[in-house]
Amino acid sequence: MEDVLTKNRGHRDRGRGKEERGPEKDRRKRRSERVTRSDSEDRRRSDRERNKRSVSGEDEEEERDRRRAKEKERRHRERAKESDDDDLKRRRKELGEDDNGEKKENITREEDKRRRRLHEWQELKRRKQEAETERKMTDSESGGDGDEDDEVIDPLDAFMNSMVLPEVEKLSNSSSPPLGMNDGILDSKKSGDQPKKGFNKALGRIIQGEDSDSDYSEPNKDDDPSLEEDDEEFMKRVKKTKAEKLSLIDHSKIEYEPFRKNFYIQVKDISRMTEEEVNAYRKELELKFHGKDVPRPVKSWHQTGLTNRILDTMKKLNYEKPMPIQAQALPIIMSGRDCIGVAKTGSGKTLGFVLPMLRHIKDQPPVEAGEGPIGLVMAPTRELVQQINSDIKKFAKALGIRSVPVYGGSGVAQQISDLKRGTEIIVCTPGRMIDILCTNSGKITNLQRVTFLVMDEADRMFDMGFEPQITRVIQNIRPDRQTVLFSATFPRQIETLARKVLNKPVEMQAGGRSVVNKDITQLVEIRLESERYSRLVELVEEWYEKGKILVFVQSQEKCDALCNDLNIEGYRCQSLHGGKDQIYRESAISEFKSSVCNLLIATSVAARGLDVKELELVVNFEAPNHYEDYVHRVGRTGRAGRKGCAVTFISEDDAKYAPDLVTALELSEQPVPDDLKAIADGFKAKVKQGIEKAHGTGYGGCGFKFNEEEDEVKKAAKRAQAKEYGFEEEDKSDSEDENDVVRKVGGDILQHKLAKIQAEAMPEHYEAELEINDLPQNARWKVTQRETLGQISEWAGAAITTRGQFYTQGRIPLPGERKLYLFIEGPTETSVKAAKAELKRFLTDIITNQALSLRGGPQPGRYSVL
Known part of the structure; x- marks a missing residue:
């Protein structure tokens, strides 16, 4: 049995061996085939390489033959x-020529120099032509073609005839064979004679045919003609401000069309009133006036003398009866009198001059394309311009009257287009209006048809430094115009200045001077800086569903930070300040008015002209820095008879603002908190002791003030007038003031002599002065920067310092004092002259760039939205 099993096992092993040997044979066969294929591929590759080597050898031989x-x-x-x-x-x-070719090289060098000069002239003119072409394209896109007379003479043809052709003739008449223009330019580039960047000569100073090696290399400081320029000529060239660019009009040479001013006829109901009844009615309206033959106030719209279309529009807008300022202003303005209107915020001042202006315009012939407006309204801020224009638009469509807002920060092309088509009313800021009047030689619009002039927020315009622009605009308006000034505040020093532009004006006041509306509940809370945000969140939670909330802060950074924090809290809000682009400012106001968001964080830029319905709460997160600003901030609520609330945060660190808050509460008959009264009294006591200094009113920075010399002249005139009328009482204080002036002048003279003696004892040096007091503010600021003066001093080798004191236009320096100027001193005359010339060039570039900059699109602000 075991043998049988062993035999069977052997058969199985032999069968398994056959099965395993079969695949092994196949693997060996495949391996041999791969080896055979690889050997054949190697042989073919070697054959190809031998063929290539034979071909390359033939090519190399051919290449050697070609070489x-x-x-x-x-x-x-x-x-x-x-x-x-x-x-x-x-x-x-044989011809006697010189072998070294020196003469030819000199001629070639002169030709290259002339070609370079001509090339730079062409480049300069080309840039000017491109700028002119761009301006013309802007004009054509924004309002049609200009006059055909302006295109008769092509500026490029004139330039070619006057500048290029004479140079070409000179080159063609040269004794040496002329090189091509392109060749000359290429040679000059290769030789490295191109003008160097930096302190180069002005192209306008190059004289044709001048043989000077320094024209296109590093200039010689002694040869610069600008060094010898007179300071008076330089000041005349760069001192021209924006207002001075608007040329004056000689009204005696213009025959103006007569126009009608008086549209008011007193109705019988008003005429039947006795003087006692009129005075009682004015007292009821809290009206005060100064002037002769002042018309009586009206009680209804039908007594004003307005047209039926205006009355129908007012009925649709639900204007029931005139407000106090309107009841007195409408009869005065409709009768053709110049007027000064002072009323609290939200009292209807805008409608008080808009309605008479519309009646005034409808009485005159319609405005054709190319003619100027009939009514001109000037305001200090863009937001106020937009607000006034919005109020005019409510009536303009029904009356067929056009109104165009003109202000900076927005596209000038659309404004120019609207003005060229003709408009009856322009609402503008003074600066942009002068830009428009100066553009295209005054062909966009003019002021010849202006017979009704309005200045809203006139005090603020004068205080913001707009006086030169306003004066120049008014000087270009016909003298027999009707002028109206309106504002919520009117400080005395500004009032005197404003009367210069009025003719026997009537001054009226409604509700007293600078008083907060009694419909506004004013609350003042003593809060530390760290406690204010949590309290603000509580107020927002309480008032957010009731209506709109406006929060005021002092700085732009705080405005944006507070807006971001409230957005994180879940309250949708917008921020508004002067650092934002105009398009974002308009968007923020639009969303706030249209209930997209009920919360707005703003600086004082929104304190004037912002009229928003359903504005229930105003929060002064940081106390305003003067009383008038507080009146305007709080006046954004409680407008047109509605109720409102205002909350102001203050701490002991803001004690200098406490007296203004106490005054505002007392004048508006609001309760004064005891802790606020204590802070105000403590600050007043410190002022009396000399520990603290009272802050200004906010209107003393740019307003006109008498200096000591002018004050003496005024006092002398008063004494002469008193003597004429028999009052010869002597003022002892005058003699004391005179002694003080004598002592001051004597001390200044002594100091001057001591300085002169010390200067004579010093080693010899050279010095010069450059007055910058009357230059534009931007130029003064840039030239007095430390980096600018340091670079010029290092380049010229002379020290430059800022001396003197800045004096506004019209002010005269006191004896011994100087206007703002730059003092230049150095070891050599050349260094001083070079430094002065470079300063002049720097100032000229700044003023020229500022004047030629085209403000056609939105102006970049301090912040941008990412």
């Missing part, structure tokens, strides 16, 4: 050239 042929040809040309040069030298020698 030999080229070398032979080159040698042949060189031998021919040498023979030609020898022949040329022999001919020149």
